[in-house]
Amino acid sequence: MSNKKVLISDKASGQQIELPVVRGTEGEPTLDIKGLPSGLGYFTYDPGFAATAACTSQITFIDGGKGILRYRGYPIEQLAERSTFVEVAYLLLNGELPTESKLNAFRDNVKYHTMVHEQLYTFISGFHYDAHPMAMMAGVVGSLAAFYHERFNVNDPEQRMLAAERMIAKMPTIAAACYRHHMGWPMVYPQNNLRFTERFLHMMFSMPSEEYEVSEVAARALDLLFILHADHEQNASTSTVRLVGSTGANPYACVAAGISALWGPAHGGANEAVLAMLAEIGDVSKVPEYIERAKDKNDPFRLMGFGHRVYKHYDPRATIIRAACYEVLDELGQDDPMMDLAMELERIALEDEYFIEKKLYPNVDFYSGIIYKALGIPVSMFTVMFAIARTVGWVSQWLEQCETPTKIGRPRQVYAGPTERRYRALHRRQ
Numbered sequence: 001m002s003n004k005k006v007l008i009s010d011k012a013s014g015q016q017i018e019l020p021v022v023r024g025t026e027g028e029p030t031l032d033i034k035g036l037p038s039g040l041g042y043f044t045y046d047p048g049f050a051a052t053a054a055c056t057s058q059i060t061f062i063d064g065g066k067g068i069l070r071y072r073g074y075p076i077e078q079l080a081e082r083s084t085f086v087e088v089a090y091l092l093l094n095g096e097l098p099t100e101s102k103l104n105a106f107r108d109n110v111k112y113h114t115m116v117h118e119q120l121y122t123f124i125s126g127f128h129y130d131a132h133p134m135a136m137m138a139g140v141v142g143s144l145a146a147f148y149h150e151r152f153n154v155n156d157p158e159q160r161m162l163a164a165e166r167m168i169a170k171m172p173t174i175a176a177a178c179y180r181h182h183m184g185w186p187m188v189y190p191q192n193n194l195r196f197t198e199r200f201l202h203m204m205f206s207m208p209s210e211e212y213e214v215s216e217v218a219a220r221a222l223d224l225l226f227i228l229h230a231d232h233e234q235n236a237s238t239s240t241v242r243l244v245g246s247t248g249a250n251p252y253a254c255v256a257a258g259i260s261a262l263w264g265p266a267h268g269g270a271n272e273a274v275l276a277m278l279a280e281i282g283d284v285s286k287v288p289e290y291i292e293r294a295k296d297k298n299d300p301f302r303l304m305g306f307g308h309r310v311y312k313h314y315d316p317r318a319t320i321i322r323a324a325c326y327e328v329l330d331e332l333g334q335d336d337p338m339m340d341l342a343m344e345l346e347r348i349a350l351e352d353e354y355f356i357e358k359k360l361y362p363n364v365d366f367y368s369g370i371i372y373k374a375l376g377i378p379v380s381m382f383t384v385m386f387a388i389a390r391t392v393g394w395v396s397q398w399l400e401q402c403e404t405p406t407k408i409g410r411p412r413q414v415y416a417g418p419t420e421r422r423y424r425a426l427h428r429r430q
């Protein structure tokens with residue numbers, strides 16, 4: 001809270017009130033409007049929460065104008081270059097970078113929970129083989145609440161941390177199991193001698209009949225993508241987790257709701273949509289035609305992987321991923337024509353008045369799919385990759401919310417339906 005106040009006056013009634021200004025450690029000053037309904041009798045209208053902060057948080061900072069992203073104060077560029085996903089997970093959960101012994105203990109905790117109840121595989125096998133993996137993820141993660149509900153006490157910090165670590169640990173196991181069910185392959189249990197992303201790749205692609213060596217390049221690339229996707233403050237899925245969490249719901253149910261929110265193409269589903277778009281465009285010569293379509297208000301087509309609610313500058317994650325794309329394709333000895341297509345699309349869009357004026361830049365999802373594809377991850381699993389990484393952000397934000405006095409999330413509305421009218425008997429209606 002700062003000492004500053006903003007005077008709001010209602011010209012019609014002549015009434016005035018002062019509203020306090022809330023200041024964080026960084027970022028825009030924010031007006032505390034809680035006193036508005038009782039002071040002036042007004043609610044506020046902000047569909048899409050374009051101008052509304054719903055909570056105070058110490059986890060992630062974004063300056064969308066300058067293209068800055070920091071986890072717990074650490075710039076994303078430094079974490080991407082020097083950290084690992086597991087260390088970033090510890091940082092997001094606990095607020096500080098771990099000492100070596102704390103990191104080892106955390107790694108062991110996560111390893112300890114990588115397996116899932118055997119019955120969960122039975123549940124997964126109940127899905128039709130071509131079910132979308134995000135639909136399976138939402139269902140299966142939600143079902144974890146059935147295994148951990150009766151004895152779960154949301155007011156116990158130790159139990160909360162245990163639930164958070166369980167989810168981080170189990171998400172890759174469930175994701176790989178969903179994929180293997182789709183492929184008709186036998187399930188592979190987590191190998192805890194492997195590191196986080198190695199373990200996931202092993203569960204995805206190894207066969208019981210053959211030796212499987214995890215590619216170091218692939219594990220490193222995945223680790224980088226997971227760091228970049230780990231948290232992004234109050235985005236749609238995280239806000240969903242917080243909203244569900246504000247009711248005191250089981251944390252596995254909260255995260256399942258987050259998975260559902262992430263699936264939409266305007267959010268995490270964009271990485272899958274980008275690849276579909278690039279495949280549809282097909283050739284560099286067709287890029288101008290699609291740019292024109294994206295600008296046409298009568299055409300629902302949008303340039304997927306472009307634009308962001310908060311970034312009005314290049315998404316810093318996209319800068320890192322674009323550079324990584326070259327490295328990964330080079331190291332794997334691949335030459336993907338989609339990379340040329342994406343580069344041309346970006347080049348033309350960034351020179352176009354429409355995209356310049358609306359400040360539409362490539363976002364995190366624009367290039368990530370090209371790396372996933374190079375690693376052999378199927379397109380339908382792209383958003384699942386995002387969910388594995390974002391689980392860290394969801395549970396960190398959920399833990400923070402549980403530690404802060406929180407009211408149930410309950411937005412208001414502007415009612416625009418019929419005013420009161422009398423019920424008519426069926427025979428008297430036309």
Ligand code: CMC
Nearest residue numbers: 265266267268270294302303304305306307308309358363
């Ligand atoms: N292509 C063409 N026009 C666009 C695009 C786009 N990708 N994005 C925004 N616009 C236009 C939009 O038509 C609108 O124009 P006007 O002011 O004339 O009506 C203006 O830019 C503002 O767009 P908006 O939809 O009001 O902005 P928003 O902040 O509500 O939406 C967004 C942000 C990310 C949903 C949107 O940019 C979008 O749909 N992008 C494509 C999907 C995508 O890449 N999503 C991933 C987001 S980043 C990762 C994540 O969140 O998971």
